Amino acid sequence: MEVKARAPGKIILTGEHAVVHGSTAVASSIDLYTYVSVRFSTPSDEEESLKLVLKDVALQFSWPISRIRTAFPKSGGSSCSVENAKSIAALVEELNIPDPNAGLASGVSAFLWLYSSIQGFKPATVVVTSELPLGSGLGSSAAFCVALSAALLAFTDSVSVDLNHQGWLSFPDTVLELLNKWAFEGEKIIHGKPSGIDNTVSAYGNIISFKSGNLTHLKSSVSLKMLITNTKVGRNTKALVAGVGERTLRHPDIMAFVFSAVDSISKELTSILKSPTPDELSVTEKEEKIEELMEMNQGLLQSMGVSHATIEIVLRTTLKYKLSSKLTGAGGGGCVLTLLPTLLSGTVVDKVVAELESCGFQCFIAGIGGRGVEINFGVSS
Amino acid sequence: MEVKARAPGKIILTGEHAVVHGSTAVASSIDLYTYVSVRFSTPSDEEESLKLVLKDVALQFSWPISRIRTAFPKSGGSSCSVENAKSIAALVEELNIPDPNAGLASGVSAFLWLYSSIQGFKPATVVVTSELPLGSGLGSSAAFCVALSAALLAFTDSVSVDLNHQGWLSFPDTVLELLNKWAFEGEKIIHGKPSGIDNTVSAYGNIISFKSGNLTHLKSSVSLKMLITNTKVGRNTKALVAGVGERTLRHPDIMAFVFSAVDSISKELTSILKSPTPDELSVTEKEEKIEELMEMNQGLLQSMGVSHATIEIVLRTTLKYKLSSKLTGAGGGGCVLTLLPTLLSGTVVDKVVAELESCGFQCFIAGIGGRGVEINFGVSS
Numbered sequence: 001m002e003v004k005a006r007a008p009g010k011i012i013l014t015g016e017h018a019v020v021h022g023s024t025a026v027a028s029s030i031d032l033y034t035y036v037s038v039r040f041s042t043p044s045d046e047e048e049s050l051k052l053v054l055k056d057v058a059l060q061f062s063w064p065i066s067r068i069r070t071a072f073p074k075s076g077g078s079s080c081s082v083e084n085a086k087s088i089a090a091l092v093e094e095l096n097i098p099d100p101n102a103g104l105a106s107g108v109s110a111f112l113w114l115y116s117s118i119q120g121f122k123p124a125t126v127v128v129t130s131e132l133p134l135g136s137g138l139g140s141s142a143a144f145c146v147a148l149s150a151a152l153l154a155f156t157d158s159v160s161v162d163l164n165h166q167g168w169l170s171f172p173d174t175v176l177e178l179l180n181k182w183a184f185e186g187e188k189i190i191h192g193k194p195s196g197i198d199n200t201v202s203a204y205g206n207i208i209s210f211k212s213g214n215l216t217h218l219k220s221s222v223s224l225k226m227l228i229t230n231t232k233v234g235r236n237t238k239a240l241v242a243g244v245g246e247r248t249l250r251h252p253d254i255m256a257f258v259f260s261a262v263d264s265i266s267k268e269l270t271s272i273l274k275s276p277t278p279d280e281l282s283v284t285e286k287e288e289k290i291e292e293l294m295e296m297n298q299g300l301l302q303s304m305g306v307s308h309a310t311i312e313i314v315l316r317t318t319l320k321y322k323l324s325s326k327l328t329g330a331g332g333g334g335c336v337l338t339l340l341p342t343l344l345s346g347t348v349v350d351k352v353v354a355e356l357e358s359c360g361f362q363c364f365i366a367g368i369g370g371r372g373v374e375i376n377f378g379v380s381s
Numbered sequence: 382m383e384v385k386a387r388a389p390g391k392i393i394l395t396g397e398h399a400v401v402h403g404s405t406a407v408a409s410s411i412d413l414y415t416y417v418s419v420r421f422s423t424p425s426d427e428e429e430s431l432k433l434v435l436k437d438v439a440l441q442f443s444w445p446i447s448r449i450r451t452a453f454p455k456s457g458g459s460s461c462s463v464e465n466a467k468s469i470a471a472l473v474e475e476l477n478i479p480d481p482n483a484g485l486a487s488g489v490s491a492f493l494w495l496y497s498s499i500q501g502f503k504p505a506t507v508v509v510t511s512e513l514p515l516g517s518g519l520g521s522s523a524a525f526c527v528a529l530s531a532a533l534l535a536f537t538d539s540v541s542v543d544l545n546h547q548g549w550l551s552f553p554d555t556v557l558e559l560l561n562k563w564a565f566e567g568e569k570i571i572h573g574k575p576s577g578i579d580n581t582v583s584a585y586g587n588i589i590s591f592k593s594g595n596l597t598h599l600k601s602s603v604s605l606k607m608l609i610t611n612t613k614v615g616r617n618t619k620a621l622v623a624g625v626g627e628r629t630l631r632h633p634d635i636m637a638f639v640f641s642a643v644d645s646i647s648k649e650l651t652s653i654l655k656s657p658t659p660d661e662l663s664v665t666e667k668e669e670k671i672e673e674l675m676e677m678n679q680g681l682l683q684s685m686g687v688s689h690a691t692i693e694i695v696l697r698t699t700l701k702y703k704l705s706s707k708l709t710g711a712g713g714g715g716c717v718l719t720l721l722p723t724l725l726s727g728t729v730v731d732k733v734v735a736e737l738e739s740c741g742f743q744c745f746i747a748g749i750g751g752r753g754v755e756i757n758f759g760v761s762s
Contacts, residue, residue: 250670253648255642257642258638258681261635261639261642264634264638292628292632299681299682301680303676303680309700319690
C-alpha cells in the first residue's frame with residue numbers, strides 16, 4: 001500500500017509586512033512541490049518500524065513502532081499537547097541531527113506528531129523530496145505538512161478516494177479543510193505562531209487574498225510565470241516584522257499611508273487577476289500593469305526598511321533586462337520575484353538566470369496560481 | 382567700482398515629484414556658491430564694452446555697448462518682452478557657443494536681459510565662477526541669476542548698502558524680494574516655466590517648505606551636513622515628471638497614498654528641523670530620524686518610478702557605511718543626498734567619497750540651511 005502526495009510552495013505576490021498592519025496581501029501557489037510518499041509495511045517486513053527518509057539532505061531516521069507507542073500513550077487530540085510535545089522533543093533529541101541540518105528537528109517533530117495522530121502506530125516508510133529550498137519563504141514547511149497530511153489521510157476513513165485513479169488526484173473541499181487543519185497543527189510545531197496562509201495556499205492552490213485574518217480564494221485568469229531568485233541570505237523574519245512595527249510607532253502617519261498604498265496595490269492586483277482575458281494583447285497589458293504594481297510594492301517595502309543589499313542586486317540585474325522585480329516574504333534577504341512576461345524570449349530568460357546564478361543566487365522558474373495538494377497511487381517513491 | 386555677490390545652490394530634502402501632486406516639499410540652501418563679480422569700467426578703459434567671463438568653462442564674451450544699446454531700444458519692463466527676447470536671441474546666436482557649452486546660451490540670454498534691464502548700458506566686466514555643477518539639479522542657474530541680480534542691484538538707487546562694509550553683507554528682506562523677482566525673470570529665460578523655488582532658496586537661504594505654491598521659510602535648529610553625489614547622468618526632468626503623472630492616472634488610489642506619505646514625511650522633517658536642540662545626543666537622535674525619513678522618501682520615489690541604476694549604486698555604496706541616502710530633484714540620474722551625521726569620522730567620509738569617485742561620480746560636501754545671497758565690496762574678482 002503506497003501513496004504519494006505533492007503539495008505546492010507559495011509566494012507572496014503583494015502585501016507582505018503591510019498585512020500585519022491591516023493591509024490586504026495576495027499569496028499564490030507555485031508549481032514547485034514537496035513530495036511525500038508513504039508505504040505501509042507488509043507483514044513480511046523484518047522489523048516493525050517507522051522510517052523517515054529525507055532524500056534531499058540524505059538523512060534517514062528510524063524508530064521502532066514500540067518506541068512510538070510508548071511515547072504517545074494517549075493518541076487522538078486535534079492539537080499537539082504539552083505532554084506529546086515533551087515526548088516528541090525527547091525522541092528528536094536522541095537523533096542528534098548534525099549541523100547544518102539541525103533546523104530540520106522541528107520538521108521531524110511535526111512529522112512524528114502528524115504520523116502518530118493520523119495513522120497511529122502502523123509501521124511505514126515515509127520518503128520526502130522537495131523542489132522548494134528550505135527556509136527561504138517559499139512555504140517549504142507548509143508544503144511538507146500539507147503533503148504529509150494528505151498522504152496519511154488518504155488511507156483513513158475520513159477520506160474516500162478512488163484507489164484505482166491514474167495520475168494526480170485532487171481532493172474535495174471537505175477533505176482539503178480537514179487536511180489543512182492537520183497541516184496547520186504541523187506548522188504550529190515548526191513555527192510556533194504561523195499565519196496559516198502558507199498551508200492554506202499549499203492545500204487549496206490558486207491565489208488567496210487575505211486581510212485581517214479573512215481569506216478569499218480566487219482563480220487567476222492569467223497564467224503568470226515568475227522567476228524566483230533565492231538570495232540564500234538567511235532572514236530573521238521576527239526581527240524584520242518587529243523593525244517595521246517600530247518604524248510604524250516612530251512615524252505613524254507616514255506608515256499608515258504606506259500601508260494604505262500597499263492595500264490598494266493588492267486590491268488592484270486581485271482585480272487584474274480576476275478580470276477575464278480576451279486575447280494575447282490583453283495578457284501583455286495585464287502583465288505590464290502587474291509589473292508596475294510589483295515595482296511600486298517594492299518601493300514601498302524599501303520605505304518600510306525591509307530590503308537588503310542582495311535584493312537590490314537582483315533588482316538591478318533584472319532591470320537591465322527591463323524586467324520588474326520585488327522581494328517576496330519577509331525581505332532582508334530571502335527570495336525575489338521577477339515577472340517573466342509571456343512574450344519574453346527564452347534566450348533572455350537564460351541570460352538573466354545565468355547572470356543571477358553567477359552572483360551566487362539560486363533561480364527557479366515557476367508558474368503561479370496552479371493546483372493545490374494532490375495524491376497519486378500509481379507512482380513509486 | 383566693484384562688487385562681488387555669491388548665491389547658494391539648493392537641494393530638495395524631501396517631496397520632489399509629489400509636490401507636483403499637492404504634497405509638501407522641503408528645499409534647503411547649500412553652502413556651495415555661484416560667484417558673480419561686476420566691475421564697472423572707468424573712463425580710462427579703452428573700449429566701451431560689456432564683458433562676460435565664465436571662468437569655469439574658460440569662455441569670454443564681449444559686446445560693444447553700442448550694440449547692446451541698439452538691441453534694447455526700450456529699456457525697462459519687469460519681464461522680458463517678446464521683442465527683447467528676439468534681440469537677445471540674435472545677440473547670443475552670433476556667439477556661436479560651441480558644444481559642449483551650447484547649453485550656456487540661455488544663461489547668456491538671461492545675463493544680457495538682467496544686465497540691460499537693471500544697469501542699462503554701463504560698460505562693465507562681469508566674472509562668473511561657481512562651485513555648483515551645471516544642470517545637475519543643484520540650482521546652479523538660479524544661483525547665477527540671484528548673484529547677478531544682487532551684484533547689479535547693489536549700485537542702484539533701489540538698494541542702500543554700506544559700501545565700506547568689510548566681508549560678506551546680506552540684504553534686508555525688501556531688497557531680497559526685489560532681487561528675487563529679477564532672478565525669477567532670469568530663471569524664466571533659462572527654464573521657461575521654473576517653479577521659483579530655486580531662486581527663492583538661493584536668495585533667502587535657510588530652508589523652505591512649499592506646497593501648492595505657498596512657501597514657508599524656516600530656520601533649521603540643526604546644522605546638517607550632506608554628501609552630494611552627482612551621478613553625472615543627464616536627466617530629462619519633463620519626461621520624469623510626465624512619467625509620474627501617467628503612473629498616477631493609471632493607479633490613482635495607490636499614488637494618492639504614496640503622495641500623502643511623502644507629504645507626511647515633509648511635515649515631519651520640518652517639525653524636526655524647527656524643534657530646539659538642547660544637546661549633542663539630541664542632534665544624533667534628530668539625524669537618525671532624518672535618515673529614516675530620507676530612506677522612506679527614497680522608497681516612495683522608487684515606487685513613483687523615478688530612480689535610476691546609478692542612483693541605486695550610490696545608495697548601495699553609502700549603505701555599506703550605514704549611511705542613508707535619497708535622490709534629490711528629478712531623479713533618473715542627477716544628484717543623490719547622503720546625510721553625514723555629526724559624529725561620523727572623517728576617515729569614513731573619505732572612504733565613501735573615494736569609493737563613489739572611483740565609480741566615476743562627483744562628490745560635494747555641503748552644509749545645509751545656511752545664508753542666502755550676500756555681497757562683498759572688498760574682494761577682487
